[in-house]
Amino acid sequence: MGINFRKETFRDDFSFRNSPEQIRRFPFPFHEDSYMYAVNIEPHTPGPKNTVFEHLIDVDEHYISEMEDRALVLAEDPLRCQSLPHMTLAGWDLLELLMTQKAESYPEHFSLTRDGDNWHWINRPLGIDDRFTFGDVSTLPYGPMAYITRQSQGDFCVLDQRDGNLWMDAGIVTTQADWSLDFDIGMNFFEWHAPVPLAHDMGIFNRALKFLTNIQQGQPARRFNWTMTINPRLDTSPENYHKWGVDRTTVTPENVGQKVHLRVELQTFWRLPRSNALVFPIRCYLIKMDELVTSPKWARRFHRVLRDLPNELAEYKGLTRYRQTVVEWLSQYDDGAPTSSGFGPD
Amino acid sequence: MTAKTILSRPVYGTLSPQPGRNHLFVADAEGAAAILDMAKATPEGFFADAHIMFVPDDTGTNYVEAVKSLQPARFYQGPTIAAALPRLRQTLATAHMGLRIYLAGSEGLIGQAMQAAMEAGFDPSSIQTEHRGSLARRVQCVHCKGITENVTTQPVTCSHCGLLLLVRDHYSRRLAAFQGVCINAEDPTESPQAEEIFR
Amino acid sequence: MSAGTRKIDVIVTDVVPVNELVKRFHFQRTDGQLLPTFSGGAHVVVEMRDDDRTRLNPYSLMSSPLDTRDYTISVRRDDTGRGGSLFMHQRVNPGMRMVISSPVNLFSLDLRARKHLMIAGGIGITPFMAQTSQLAGDAGNFELHYTCRTETLATYADVLKGRYGRRIHLYRDDQGERLPLEQLLASQPLGTHLYICGPAGMIEWVRRTAAEAGWPDDTVHFEHFAAPQPGKPFDVTLAISGKQIRVSEQQSLLEAIEAAGIDPPYLCRGGVCGQCETKVISYDGNFLHNDHWLSEEEHQSGRKIMPCVSRFEGKSLVLER
Ligand code: FES
Numbered sequence: 100m101g102i103n104f105r106k107e108t109f110r111d112d113f114s115f116r117n118s119p120e121q122i123r124r125f126p127f128p129f130h131e132d133s134y135m136y137a138v139n140i141e142p143h144t145p146g147p148k149n150t151v152f153e154h155l156i157d158v159d160e161h162y163i164s165e166m167e168d169r170a171l172v173l174a175e176d177p178l179r180c181q182s183l184p185h186m187t188l189a190g191w192d193l194l195e196l197l198m199t200q201k202a203e204s205y206p207e208h209f210s211l212t213r214d215g216d217n218w219h220w221i222n223r224p225l226g227i228d229d230r231f232t233f234g235d236v237s238t239l240p241y242g243p244m245a246y247i248t249r250q251s252q253g254d255f256c257v258l259d260q261r262d263g264n265l266w267m268d269a270g271i272v273t274t275q276a277d278w279s280l281d282f283d284i285g286m287n288f289f290e291w292h293a294p295v296p297l298a299h300d301m302g303i304f305n306r307a308l309k310f311l312t313n314i315q316q317g318q319p320a321r322r323f324n325w326t327m328t329i330n331p332r333l334d335t336s337p338e339n340y341h342k343w344g345v346d347r348t349t350v351t352p353e354n355v356g357q358k359v360h361l362r363v364e365l366q367t368f369w370r371l372p373r374s375n376a377l378v379f380p381i382r383c384y385l386i387k388m389d390e391l392v393t394s395p396k397w398a399r400r401f402h403r404v405l406r407d408l409p410n411e412l413a414e415y416k417g418l419t420r421y422r423q424t425v426v427e428w429l430s431q432y433d434d435g436a437p438t439s440s441g442f443g444p445d
Numbered sequence: 446m447t448a449k450t451i452l453s454r455p456v457y458g459t460l461s462p463q464p465g466r467n468h469l470f471v472a473d474a475e476g477a478a479a480i481l482d483m484a485k486a487t488p489e490g491f492f493a494d495a496h497i498m499f500v501p502d503d504t505g506t507n508y509v510e511a512v513k514s515l516q517p518a519r520f521y522q523g524p525t526i527a528a529a530l531p532r533l534r535q536t537l538a539t540a541h542m543g544l545r546i547y548l549a550g551s552e553g554l555i556g557q558a559m560q561a562a563m564e565a566g567f568d569p570s571s572i573q574t575e576h577r578g579s580l581a582r583r584v585q586c587v588h589c590k591g592i593t594e595n596v597t598t599q600p601v602t603c604s605h606c607g608l609l610l611l612v613r614d615h616y617s618r619r620l621a622a623f624q625g626v627c628i629n630a631e632d633p634t635e636s637p638q639a640e641e642i643f644r
Numbered sequence: 645m646s647a648g649t650r651k652i653d654v655i656v657t658d659v660v661p662v663n664e665l666v667k668r669f670h671f672q673r674t675d676g677q678l679l680p681t682f683s684g685g686a687h688v689v690v691e692m693r694d695d696d697r698t699r700l701n702p703y704s705l706m707s708s709p710l711d712t713r714d715y716t717i718s719v720r721r722d723d724t725g726r727g728g729s730l731f732m733h734q735r736v737n738p739g740m741r742m743v744i745s746s747p748v749n750l751f752s753l754d755l756r757a758r759k760h761l762m763i764a765g766g767i768g769i770t771p772f773m774a775q776t777s778q779l780a781g782d783a784g785n786f787e788l789h790y791t792c793r794t795e796t797l798a799t800y801a802d803v804l805k806g807r808y809g810r811r812i813h814l815y816r817d818d819q820g821e822r823l824p825l826e827q828l829l830a831s832q833p834l835g836t837h838l839y840i841c842g843p844a845g846m847i848e849w850v851r852r853t854a855a856e857a858g859w860p861d862d863t864v865h866f867e868h869f870a871a872p873q874p875g876k877p878f879d880v881t882l883a884i885s886g887k888q889i890r891v892s893e894q895q896s897l898l899e900a901i902e903a904a905g906i907d908p909p910y911l912c913r914g915g916v917c918g919q920c921e922t923k924v925i926s927y928d929g930n931f932l933h934n935d936h937w938l939s940e941e942e943h944q945s946g947r948k949i950m951p952c953v954s955r956f957e958g959k960s961l962v963l964e965r
Contacts, residue, residue: 178590
């Protein structure tokens, strides 16, 4: 039984929505009724069936449409995919990781046959059937990182590790929450996180860096982050902020349910074997408020989290203009009853 | 002095002599004074292995003679930073390990010379820097990618696409520029008054 | 969650005497699968089960990262150490099953380098065997300078010369050949990175000379695993687990903690990675610090110890473990 891929858009008419099964597997990120910025890294091990952790690299019903959106973004702005010259080897590592994971987890959709350096890759959902020589850039239509990430949901940052720090030296970023790869490429861990408020005071970035630089092969880790997006728009880049920024002023009590989305990022961290680099896939999941409130527990909890969020964080996440409207709308689903601990819907 | 605001904002130090076989100085305007101050503490003969590239700009002409009197092995005086950069790149392309780099003056000069050094394989952490003089910024418009030079106001109009930009402290060494982001994207009718703050 | 190493079951497929001091060991996975891919400079920790005690020693992988059907390491016999190398030389034979860790790289190439200049001393050649294979496979620019005591102890010099010709330079002590270090360091193009692996004295000499010649720290890479030293036995209280342990003469503190059934994190077991760092709750006596991880001040403070390589002498030691 394969995945039922949806045909939908993340721009113009915004026809994106989640099927009921997809809503049930949504990675709701709050395990209690309040939220503090924290790093909270845990081992990325396969989880229960029908969750986004079932496979280490998740492919879902939005796959084909997300890849079409990515192709549109790249055609408009090729600077969203860049790799500094020393990162090509890491690109091959990433290609191997994503191909082997996908082929193993979804054999009905992807297949990889290897004969030494001669590889044969079939991606059925996207209609790709390519033979190439592993390690030889001239045998692929794009560089190895670009080739495979045009076939993989989520943004990817590829980090070089040196001098006890991590350097954002390659990446493909078309579904970002408001940061620019073109600007941040070449920065170290502290520099690219510099605009995050509160974090440095809490000293957590030092600990996070120490943890990340020690991640070993075969032992990936993960954490969540979240923000909100008006309209199911994947490309909320600063590059196009002058085009989508006005969306934030269009929220009314009548359209909250359809227009306002919780946007959850599942960030995972993997050591790459040949290059000793670290890859940091950032997978974005969107859910409409109307879809979220189909779980009474999520509705209550998200109301409380959003209501009590410190202003500085709300400002950083760009929620200020519409937070109050959304909180009021959500309050109709919060009867004050206690919520059970943990992430899942009741 | 430049205040430390966020962690991507560069911090500059005070030039000090480093062990090495050759020494390359690049300075503009008041940056020359940083070289002269450092020269008070350098060992005998230090400048015999030095190459000084200096762009006096409007405010640095008084320093030219004093810098020459350090008797560097090579001295170059250029009219603008842009004019000096090809020469700097060529110098770096033929240099050997053991070369040390010292940059002094405006942030624009430090940033662009560092960019050339990085392209030649130099790690920024091994470069000596000292900020003197103007606080004017180079700003990359995140929307159109054009760089506006000598920005002294907040906000500033992008000299390429015309959007009104908030100048952030977020800085890219690779681009040698601060980030500019549209300040009124959420409500294009807002138009905050520009204030002169980077001087 | 702490980082740590994963274990791999392997079988010894070959043991090859290379010269009077060095033997080479080949490992394959017992399940016949490929071993994990690795990057040049990586090491594995080999578990040696010697009757009632277990030693774990790190060894650099020297096989090509491009071929992971087997892993190879080379071990130089050390007649005065704690016996790990003697165990490998005397007890390990083809067909034997062993456990090794997944590869960990604490000595990786800086791939930004315009050129890689490598300096090896003695058995310090092993990580360069893998690094040169990796670079050669990718048309990388490198040059290797290798110092050894005698021609016969120039382990793998012939192999390297056969592969890379003039990029390999050999200096034999007994022939009066000397590495012309200053000259070498003065003639490298900008963007060169320097890698050193060998005896402590050599590493220090090259690092000092490079610093004086103006090589920035970030361009100088070195690997020096400290070997745990034997020493007088001492007693330790492990406060968290509530255990009293004795560290015997030939045991490291880390091994003694493990022998008590506790599983502290480690990566290198050579005092360089920082993983095993342990807080000292109280002590009465002297620390014998032997690591390259803690700062001088931390060594003086009496608040931290790296149990993989450091020891203690005195009345009492209580650790947060
Ligand atoms: S295990 Fe690496 S320092 Fe002790």
